[in-house]
Amino acid sequence: MVDTSRNISPEEIGKRFSKAFASYKNWAIPQREAGNILLKNFGSFINKGEIVLDAGAGVGLLTERLLEICNKVFVCDLSFLSLKENPAVRRAFTCNIENLPLKNRSVDWVASNFVLHWCDYKRALGEFLRVSKKGFFFSVPVRGSLEGIGFPFPCEEDILEMVKPQRWFTEEIEIPFRGKEFLLFFKKTGTGFNPNKTLSAFEILKNPHLVKNYSFRVLFALKTL
Numbered sequence: 001m002v003d004t005s006r007n008i009s010p011e012e013i014g015k016r017f018s019k020a021f022a023s024y025k026n027w028a029i030p031q032r033e034a035g036n037i038l039l040k041n042f043g044s045f046i047n048k049g050e051i052v053l054d055a056g057a058g059v060g061l062l063t064e065r066l067l068e069i070c071n072k073v074f075v076c077d078l079s080f081l082s083l084k085e086n087p088a089v090r091r092a093f094t095c096n097i098e099n100l101p102l103k104n105r106s107v108d109w110v111a112s113n114f115v116l117h118w119c120d121y122k123r124a125l126g127e128f129l130r131v132s133k134k135g136f137f138f139s140v141p142v143r144g145s146l147e148g149i150g151f152p153f154p155c156e157e158d159i160l161e162m163v164k165p166q167r168w169f170t171e172e173i174e175i176p177f178r179g180k181e182f183l184l185f186f187k188k189t190g191t192g193f194n195p196n197k198t199l200s201a202f203e204i205l206k207n208p209h210l211v212k213n214y215s216f217r218v219l220f221a222l223k224t225l
Helices: 010-019 029-045 061-066 080-084 121-131 156-163 180-189 201-206
Strands: 051-055 072-077 092-094 107-113 132-142 167-174 215-224
Touching: 010 080, 029 061, 029 107, 029 132, 029 167, 029 215, 051 061, 051 121, 061 072, 061 107, 072 080, 080 092, 107 121, 121 132, 121 156, 132 156, 156 215, 180 201
Parallel strands: 051 072, 051 107, 072 092, 107 132
Antiparallel strands: 132 215, 167 215
16 A cells, blocks of 8 residues: 555556656656666666566656666556556556566566655565566655655665665755746656645745755665575
């Protein structure tokens, strides 16, 4: 199930991303950058003939890059409309990544980019472990991202304690928008829901300094089995 601290169902999350499927690629600049960094550091672990699951793939920012490495990429997401835009749509299925409809050790690798903060990451990572033969790697924005807006980003230390990755690092990724475009960024990417919102749109426009940093603190990690 979804993390109850977020007070939003997986179905609602899927609807929000579905509404943004047409604009996501043009606006999701930090998400694209995170995917590029993820594969720059961990993509070499994948062999060309191996099977990779892109979990929470959406329209396919990470999928595009994975297909440059191997040709057996399966993709899943809550949003059917987003998956229709994915370059691996022929190997696509809708699901909640907290409960993957796959057999144990059925894929070589699981990859996930900018998804785990929208779900119960402990359940999702447990599923990544269950279905993969060789391991999994992921990026996720963690606490310290967008300070001032109140979103409950997961704690980096908690994730590391659970996963015990062989390799990991964090990096700041800036959101290149300010003012009205900063607010549009969340609408156009379907990421505007904030259960712990501390600032209104009006307050952000009137006093932009109340958002203490316009960037995501992103954790990148690799777990090999």
